[in-house]
Amino acid sequence: MKLKTDLPLPFAAAMLCLMALPAAAGDEVANAPATSQDDENATLVRLIHELDALSPLIYEAEGKSLVDKRVRLNYGWLRRDIALVKGGIEWHLNTPSTEPRNVEPLKGDYRY
Template sequence: MKSIKNLSLVSSFLALLLVSSMSFANTAQMNATLARISTILSQVNPLITLAEKQQDPNARVKFQFDELRRDIADIQAGIAQAVNRVSIQPRVVQPLSGDYLPVSEAVLNKEKVLTNEDTTS
């Protein structure tokens, strides 16, 4: 559990660092900082693997480490795209999953029932 909390703190820190780095006036300096962020994100992967190994295999609710890895890879791809961008053009931003806990079938079914009750009222 402590590893998961540490991952959350690291992720929050990196997100704040990324946002604050956008205020740099010097593009070369900003690109260097973005490259550092990408490097730090790469260094988080062994921690994710460690936390995954420490997860209780009998836990009722399991953390979705694959989703976390995909989100980090998406962030790194966005950084690479920003650093290598030649011109400014509108682009589609892919949202992060941000959902690392699975939703049980019971919850999904209950939401469907509630939604159906709302539409029939």
């Protein structure tokens, strides 16, 4: 697979990781309709665990990278971008949804 070369390196690297997530989660999960908010949240929690599982692989790849390569992957940026994605998911899970308030209906008729 070839990425567009004009993408910033951290974005391109993060996209590579994110493209692998549906395969890691299983195709049946990616195509299954959500039946409740709890189902979605459970899947998002699993996604957070998948993102956490990437960390050792990133450190392993960084340890095996050649220091004299002309173009190197910035592993710090990759870890930061994955942390941003994870943080966004955690924020979504931990932020209470805003329930609609009971609003008094408008009269609509302003004549005396």
